[in-house]
Amino acid sequence: MNFLESIKERARADKKTIVLPESMDKRTFEAAEKILKEGIANLIIIGTPEEIEENSKGFDISGATIVDPFNDPNKQKYIDKFVELRAKKGVTAEMAKEQMEKDYMYYACLMCKCGDADGAVSGACHSTGNTIRPALQLLKTKPGISSVSGFFVMDVPDCEFGDNGLFVFADCAVNTDLDSAKLAEIAGLSAESFKTFVGGEPKVAMLSYSSKGSAKHDDVTKVAEAVKIAHEKFPDLQLDGELQLDAALVPEVGELKAPGSPVAGHANTLVFPSLEAGNIGYKLVQRLAKAEAYGPVLQGLSMPVNDLSRGCFADDIVGVVAMTAVQAQLSK
Ligand code: ACO
Numbered sequence: 381m382n383f384l385e386s387i388k389e390r391a392r393a394d395k396k397t398i399v400l401p402e403s404m405d406k407r408t409f410e411a412a413e414k415i416l417k418e419g420i421a422n423l424i425i426i427g428t429p430e431e432i433e434e435n436s437k438g439f440d441i442s443g444a445t446i447v448d449p450f451n452d453p454n455k456q457k458y459i460d461k462f463v464e465l466r467a468k469k470g471v472t473a474e475m476a477k478e479q480m481e482k483d484y485m486y487y488a489c490l491m492c493k494c495g496d497a498d499g500a501v502s503g504a505c506h507s508t509g510n511t512i513r514p515a516l517q518l519l520k521t522k523p524g525i526s527s528v529s530g531f532f533v534m535d536v537p538d539c540e541f542g543d544n545g546l547f548v549f550a551d552c553a554v555n556t557d558l559d560s561a562k563l564a565e566i567a568g569l570s571a572e573s574f575k576t577f578v579g580g581e582p583k584v585a586m587l588s589y590s591s592k593g594s595a596k597h598d599d600v601t602k603v604a605e606a607v608k609i610a611h612e613k614f615p616d617l618q619l620d621g622e623l624q625l626d627a628a629l630v631p632e633v634g635e636l637k638a639p640g641s642p643v644a645g646h647a648n649t650l651v652f653p654s655l656e657a658g659n660i661g662y663k664l665v666q667r668l669a670k671a672e673a674y675g676p677v678l679q680g681l682s683m684p685v686n687d688l689s690r691g692c693f694a695d696d697i698v699g700v701v702a703m704t705a706v707q708a709q710l711s712k
Contacts, residue, residue: 391705396498401484403427409436411697416443426484458490489518498708503688515685530676542648548574552658553676563606569679585628585647586621591637
């Protein structure tokens with residue numbers, strides 16, 4: 381069974397309720413029909429009767445719950461929750477109502493926060509920033525976590541590296557200002573994500589353009605410091621660095637550049653030193669190696685909320701909903 385089929389099967393085994401706020405996009409409805417037909421999740425779609433009528437034509441979404449943000453008996457509860465969470469930031473009831481009506485992702489996050497949904501997926505027609513900001517503001521991080529980050533499960537065809545071509549890559553989506561402490565935290569979260577989605581033992585490589593001091597620069601020191609912090613925080617985790625990509629993946633190169641390392645040459649979880657490296661890195665592998673890139677999936681949030689690429693197809697939405705549902709199973 382391929383990666384995505386196994387995730388769908390897990391989602392079906394304990395069905396969760398996922399909210400889709402992008403009723404202004406036809407792909408939402410195409411995906412919703414498939415999700416409902418395959419029994420992957422229960423769905424809530426946020427939209428006015430006009431938006432639903434206009435964009436759902438030709439798709440059977442009769443199994444979904446539709447919530448009209450302008451005419452919802454639960455709306456006051458969500459406004460109250462918004463104010464409770466954001467009053468210190470100056471949010472009034474009027475501002476909360478306006479924001480929820482203008483940007484349905486706020487509505488979706490409040491449904492999650494109030495326990496009416498288990499997770500949310502958006503981003504087919506909104507930027508990453510606009511998709512995840514409401515979640516960062518309203519749902520916040522898990523206890524003990526300072527930063528939300530974004531990973532991809534990369535499924536590389538005909539690949540002898542990683543876990544039979546399966547990898548976790550992070551952070552590819554969120555943090556524009558990675559320091560050593562954040563990198564160490566991302567290493568721990570990514571190892572957990574590897575266990576959740578790929579299974580088996582994570583072997584975490586902290587990537588750099590240097591292997592074990594072969595180059596000297598502040599960028600290298602940042603990663604080497606992150607390795608120290610990660611070893612202290614996660615003493616049982618198989619993690620090493622700083623490592624160049626070839627040293628992380630290729631056994632002979634790993635042996636040469638980092639002899640004795642438990643990770644070099646066998647890494648399956650790659651932590652990139654910056655968002656540029658992570659974002660460019662996953663796209664290179666996706667395009668040149670024709671890998672499937674599942675994500676970005678957010679890690680470190682208190683409840684599962686995930687982003688889509690604006691170039692996504694309906695099947696990508698189905699996949700991200702299945703992954704969100706699996707995260708929701710584990711966060712209960
Ligand atoms: N983890 C946890 N909380 C965070 C994080 C984070 N990584 N970043 C911001 N926050 C919190 C802030 O503390 C703040 O909370 P508060 O309002 O309660 O004080 C809230 O989120 C908003 O923070 P801002 O800094 O005001 O939000 P901003 O919109 O400027 O930035 C964002 C957050 C959207 C994540 C920004 O860092 C961003 O745009 N990152 C890059 C996203 C991107 O473009 N990725 C590449 C494309 S994705 C792809 O190709 C797959």
